[in-house]
Amino acid sequence: MPGCESTAEHKAPKHRGLNEYYRFCFDHAREYNNAWDFFSGMSGKEVQDHMMNSVYGDRPTWQYGVGGEGHAEDILRDKIHRSYHGSEGKEDSPRNGGNRGFSVAQNTPEFEAMALMGLEPPVTLEGIKARYKALAKKHHPDLNMGCEKSEELLKHINMAYTILKLAYKQFEQLPER
Structure with a gap:
């Protein structure tokens, strides 16, 4: 200056x-x-998009295509529900009044985050928060005398919590669960 x-x-x-x-x-x-x-000069949508992209490490993502069967989102949601709940039909899907907990497909950042935190689908936001608090207390550097392994694990737990929290908020915004 x-x-x-x-x-x-x-x-x-x-x-x-x-x-x-x-x-x-x-x-x-x-x-x-x-x-x-x-975020100065960005619209609310641009801010939200930036935050969601950063959750996934700014890696590109794309929508699943569907060949005339219906909406990809609906089909995917039903497949995920069936894979975790063993249901053969749509009558038990969250869209039709079934369990409204948040569940995810395997091999996704959300699934890895749930595995790291020891959670199993379906989960609720309250369940995610409670598990995060317990793990944060257990692996806090002050309680572990500066153990580097615990510090690194806590960093991963913090990342996992952020991913799950944002994913759950997106899940809540989906129409007609």
């Missing part, structure tokens, strides 16, 4: 790309970062 005598050792982002930085002294970097809004 003009007139500042301190050394400019601290980076502050120039824009959302996060690949170019200004250099400031500590106090000016803090001031700049507090005033800077990453």
